[in-house]
Amino acid sequence: QEQLVESGGRLVQAGGSLRLSCEASGRTFSTYTMGWFRQAPGKEREFVAAKSWSGGATSYANSVKGRFTISRDNAKNTVYLQMNSLKPEDTAVYLCAAGKVAVLDEIYEYDYWGQGTQVTVSS
Numbered sequence: 001q002e003q004l005v006e007s008g009g010r011l012v013q014a015g016g017s018l019r020l021s022c023e024a025s026g027r028t029f030s031t032y033t034m035g036w037f038r039q040a041p042g043k044e045r046e047f048v049a050a051k052s053w054s055g056g057a058t059s060y061a062n063s064v065k066g067r068f069t070i071s072r073d074n075a076k077n078t079v080y081l082q083m084n085s086l087k088p089e090d091t092a093v094y095l096c097a098a099g100k101v102a103v104l105d106e107i108y109e110y111d112y113w114g115q116g117t118q119v120t121v122s123s
Contacts, residue, residue, distance in 0.1 A: 002026035002112050004096045009117030012086055016121070020081040022096030022114060029053075030074035033101045035110060036081045038092035038119075048094070049081060050104035059104040064090075086121045093118050 008020040022034070035050035049060045049070040058070060064083075072079040079096060094117050099110035 002098075004098060004112055004114035006094060006096050006114045006117040009094060009119045011120045011122060014086060014088055014121055014123050016086050017082070017084045018086065018119060020083065020094055020096075020117060020119070022079045022081075024077040024079075024098065024112075029077055029098050029112075031100075032098040032112075033057075033104060033110075034070075034072055034079040035097045035099075035101075035104065036070060036079075036094060037097060037107060037110075038090075038094045039116075040092040043092075045095070045107060047105040047107060050101075051079070052104065057104060061105070083119070086119075088121045088123045091119060091121050 003025045006022045031053045033052050036048040037045050039045040051058045051070045067085045069082040096114040097110035098112040101109035
């Protein structure tokens with residue numbers, strides 16, 4: 001059974017940094033695009049970042065560009081999200097996703113989802 005498990009979320013002060021991890025199991029996701037999305041209370045789920053299976057294509061939401069970095073280790077079946085210069089508006093549940101996607105920021109193209117990890121940024 002395919003499973004994505006996120007970790008690393010916690011309470012952090014504005015300006016701080018966090019690194020989220022997403023470990024995949026149940027299948028080899030090395031040929032899948034891996035993405036990060038987030039959902040704040042009362043808001044729709046939104047795209048954050050994604051990286052293609054080869055690493056040749058990467059995409060970021062404008063709101064995180066220059067602050068967040070996505071990386072992946074296919075040997076470990078793990079994808080990471082390094083988040084720097086965090087802002088209170090980054091507060092959300094962060095979810096990892098995998099899929100054979102044509103458009104990296106298209107949420108509906110992702111087939112597998114984790115349960116999420118909570119990131120809270122205090123001002």
